[in-house]
Amino acid sequence: MFEYQTNPFQNENENLNLYNPQRQVLKGKQQINIRKKAVLKTSKSFNYSKQISSKNSQGTRQRTVLGRVNANQKKNVNQNNKNSKTHKLTKNGNITLKNNQRQNGQKKVLLKRSVSQRVVSQRENSSKMMKNKERLQKKNITVKINQGENKKKNPESQKLSSFKIKKDSRTGSRGVRGLDNKKTIIQKKQRKVKKKKKIYNIDRPYIKNSQYVTEFVQDIYSNQKKKEIEQMTPVDFLSIQRKVDENMRGILFDWFSEVHLKFKLKTEVLYLTCKIVDKFLEKKNVPVSKLQLAGITAMLIASKYEEIYPPEVDDFVYVTNNSYTREEILKMESVILNVLNFRVTFASPYFFIQRYIKAAGVGMKMAQYLKLKLLSNYLLELTLPRINMIKYRPSQLASAAVYLALVTLKTDPKTKLTSTMKSLFWSDTLQYYTEYKLSDILKCVRDLWKISVQVGSTDLEDKTELLTPRRKYKKKRFARVSLISIRKI
Structure with missing residues (x-):
């Protein structure tokens, strides 16, 4: 029989670290x-x-x-x-054994790892690095690596030395693993929170109504905004006239408000009449004796353009107290149309204010919305006789009137308006439909406020002032909005 030897080697500790070829390796x-x-x-x-x-x-x-x-x-x-401990990894990727052999005074044994083992260890280190970076990114923290060269070029990095990551057993702060010979800095990201604009679709309630043409309404208003720039009247358009001045023009336009109210015409007729007169005075010299004739003829043209059943020519003769005959009015009509080349379609501020009032009245009750509408129309009508308001676009005048009426109705006159409160009334919906920021219309708003204060402070019996819009909107059917004190902006 073959006898098994208990220990074929003389020393038991001699061959501990040698590879054993007889040992079976894991398979499958x-x-x-x-x-x-x-x-x-x-x-x-x-x-x-x-x-x-x-x-x-x-x-x-x-x-x-x-x-x-x-x-x-x-x-x-x-x-x-x-x-x-059984082992320790060195920087070179070798393994040092810490057995009792070192206690016995024997030399350190270095065993080189295979290539496959080193690849696996590198994958482990890279996976740890990726996990740490993902953990930091979840906290909105970016890891920036400062090398020795960047430290010299960027002196600002020295100020951030207090943010360096160090592993401390006392504080328990965690460092980024896997980054050897590199210094890391944590820099918090400042979130720029963008407020979402809340825009209300003011055309949504009228989608089923074909008369509102909601599919094309935005294109119509954008087209009118382009035309208003081309059709603007220059500030010095009265330089052609010899005797007609600003005061005469203002008196004529104030008289238009009385005639318009007496005939119960549409509001569009009033604004179109004023625009036709301005364009006619811009291109042709008119004597003072014919100024009222040109004005009443312009109203006849505008009423034919806007109304289904316009007033007759004899009615306009009666309004002028028989100052002009029927033939003179018809003759002046042909003169005005030829001067204007039969182009009487203009972008008026009343065309824009109807849409802007809808945008401003989102969320209002019906009574408050009607009051906003009447007050905005009153403020806009005050601009017609004043020649200093010609420098503004019709859409700017409409925006200023709506904003001033909105602030007047929604604030207490005793409270002071701050800059933040002023910006709150100009909502995202208003800014979207008017295409104006608050800073674009503030100058126009202040000029309009000055006019309203001047008109409101004068006596109604004073015939020298242009007070017809104030008398008109003092009536009950206009909710007496002319008696409201306008807020200062």
């Missing part, structure tokens, strides 16, 4: 699963491997001479693991 599915977990796998003779020894305990045993030697080695390895 177990070996594939181990590679997926990216764990270093070596033979059992390496003292630093703990996981393989536990998994291979159920493996096959060969009754060989070296079998008992390996069993004895297991006992020695378990004792050494209890006393000290």
Whole structure:
């Protein structure tokens, strides 16, 4: 019989770290699963491997001479693991063994790892780095790496030295793993919160009504905004006239308000009449004796353009107290149309104010909305006789009238208006439909406020002032909005 030797080697500790070719290696599915977990796998003779020894305990045993030697080695390895750490990774990627051999005075043994083992360790380090970066990005923190060269070029980085990440056992602060010989800085991102604009669709209630043409209404208003720039009257248009001045023009336009109210015409007729007169005075010299004739003829043209059943010519003769005959009015009509080349379509401020009032009255009750509408129309009508308001576009005049009426109705006259309160009344819906910022119309708003204060402070019996709009909107059917004190902006 062959006798088994208990220990074929003279010294038990001599061959602990040698590779054992007789030991069976893991095969099949177990070996594939181990590679997926990216764990270093070596033979059992390496003292630093703990996981393989536990998994291979159920493996096959060969009754060989070296079998008992390996069993004895297991006992020695378990004792050494209890006393000290089994391994340590150096910077060069080698493994130093810390067994009882070093206590006995033996030299340090370096075992070089294979290429596959180094690749697996690099993957582990890279996966840890990615996890740490994702953790920092969730907290809205960016990791910036400062190398030695960037430190000299950027002196500002020295100020941020207090934000360096250091691993401290006392404070428990965590550092970024896997970044060797690099200094990291944490810089918090300042979030720029953009407020979402709340824009209400004012055409939504009228989608089913074909008369409102909601599909094309936005294109119509954008087209009118282009035309209003081309059709603007210059400020010095009265320089052609010899005797007609600003005061005469203002008196004529104030008289138009009385005639318009007496005939119960549409509001569009009033604004179109004033625009036709201005365009006619811009292109042709008119004597003072014919100024009222040109004005009443312009109203006849405007009423034919806007009204279904316009007043007759004899009615206009009666209004002028028979100052002009029927033939004179018809003759002046042909003169005005020829001077204007039969182009009497103009963008008026009343065309824009109807849409802007809808945008301003979002969320209002019906009574308050009607009051806003009447007050806006009153303020806009005050601009007609004043020649200093010609410099503004019709859409700017409409926006200023709506804003001034909105602030007057929604604030207490005793409270002081701050800049933040002023901006609150100019909502995102108003800004979207008017296409103006608050700063674009503030100058026009202040000029309009001055006119309203001047008209409101004068006596109604004074015939020198232009007070017809105030008398008109003092009536009950206009909710007496002319008696409201306008807020200063």
